[in-house]
Amino acid sequence: MKVLPYIKQKFFRAIFSLDKKAAFYALRNIYYEGMVRRLNDASKFNWDQFKVSQTPEKFEDLTGLFFRSPLTRGILRQDIDEAALLFKSISAIPHAKGVEIGRFYGGSTVLLTTAIGSQGKLYSIDIAPKFNDQELIAVLKKLGFQDRVKLIIDDANKIDIDEELDFAFIDGDHSYEGARLDHNKWGRKLKPGALLIHHDMANSRPHSVQWNDLAELYTSILKTQSTCLQVVAEAGSMVVFRKTGDAWIDVPPGQNQMVNTEGVQSKVNSYLNRED
Ligand SMILES: C[S@@+](CC[C@H](N)C(=O)[O-])C[C@H]1O[C@@H](n2cnc3c(N)ncnc32)[C@H](O)[C@@H]1O
Numbered sequence: 001m002k003v004l005p006y007i008k009q010k011f012f013r014a015i016f017s018l019d020k021k022a023a024f025y026a027l028r029n030i031y032y033e034g035m036v037r038r039l040n041d042a043s044k045f046n047w048d049q050f051k052v053s054q055t056p057e058k059f060e061d062l063t064g065l066f067f068r069s070p071l072t073r074g075i076l077r078q079d080i081d082e083a084a085l086l087f088k089s090i091s092a093i094p095h096a097k098g099v100e101i102g103r104f105y106g107g108s109t110v111l112l113t114t115a116i117g118s119q120g121k122l123y124s125i126d127i128a129p130k131f132n133d134q135e136l137i138a139v140l141k142k143l144g145f146q147d148r149v150k151l152i153i154d155d156a157n158k159i160d161i162d163e164e165l166d167f168a169f170i171d172g173d174h175s176y177e178g179a180r181l182d183h184n185k186w187g188r189k190l191k192p193g194a195l196l197i198h199h200d201m202a203n204s205r206p207h208s209v210q211w212n213d214l215a216e217l218y219t220s221i222l223k224t225q226s227t228c229l230q231v232v233a234e235a236g237s238m239v240v241f242r243k244t245g246d247a248w249i250d251v252p253p254g255q256n257q258m259v260n261t262e263g264v265q266s267k268v269n270s271y272l273n274r275e276d
Pocket residue numbers: 075076077078101102103104105106107108125126127128129130154155156157171172173174178263264265266
């Protein structure tokens with residue numbers, strides 16, 4: 001028996017038995033690299049995870065070949081299959097014009113500006129983007145994408161865009177009330193047939209990062225909007241809805257939900273399912 005691994009194992013077991021949560025966070029901080037490698041155990045896969053019923057045409061259809069989890073996130077804060085679904089959905093729209101709510105570093109802004117192509121237009125709204133957009137602006141210039149995208153710093157609920165829109169990607173305020181306001185405002189504005197896409201809302205596979213408030217909003221949408229929206233696809237926590245016609249019925253406020261009337265980022269009532 002190897003003595004050092006044995007002692008290490010005993011030590012970690014003892015710590016875990018004292019306080020699981022604290023031990024997990026400590027371990028995550030000191031042994032992150034090893035944990036990442038160990039999570040992805042090559043002996044634990046089977047072909048059920050790859051949806052063979054679907055005929056793959058493009059790389060975006062092949063994400064079932066990957067270990068899909070938040071560990072694939074980088075400067076783009078999406079899992080690989082979520083990003084692939086977003087890219088596939090938007091790139092299928094000719095000369096797409098749309099809005100993004102919440103860009104953070106701008107990883108999703110670069111993905112969307114690539115997907116819309118040279119004839120498309122993206123309006124990206126963020127109340128407090130990372131680095132005040134300075135790094136993103138340099139990247140967009142380098143890519144030659146500056147004319148395809150308008151970066152707006154504002155509350156998504158206080159601003160209007162005077163254009164017909166083919167899509168809205170919502171990834172901003174993750175509270176029920178904040179996301180509900182975004183959903184109603186931008187959903188109402190979309191053309192019939194347009195796509196309304198939410199991140200962090202579904203729980204379609206293991207390791208999906210579904211937010212509790214957005215799970216509740218998803219239930220309300222399905223309950224109240226069957227005449228105006230249909231679910232087209234899900235990947236991880238991403239949900240793609242299609243607006244079926246001109247009609248729009250607002251999703252009502254939730255019970256016991258905090259109302260974000262000031263347009264501030266209301267994180268107080270939002271947390272992740274997976275932390276529990
Ligand atoms: C989860 S991050 C977006 C991640 C990004 N879409 C990606 O995939 O990499 C959420 C962003 O929403 C922005 N946000 C929060 N509330 C907002 C609001 N009311 N209006 C506009 N942006 C908001 C935050 O500033 C933050 O940058």
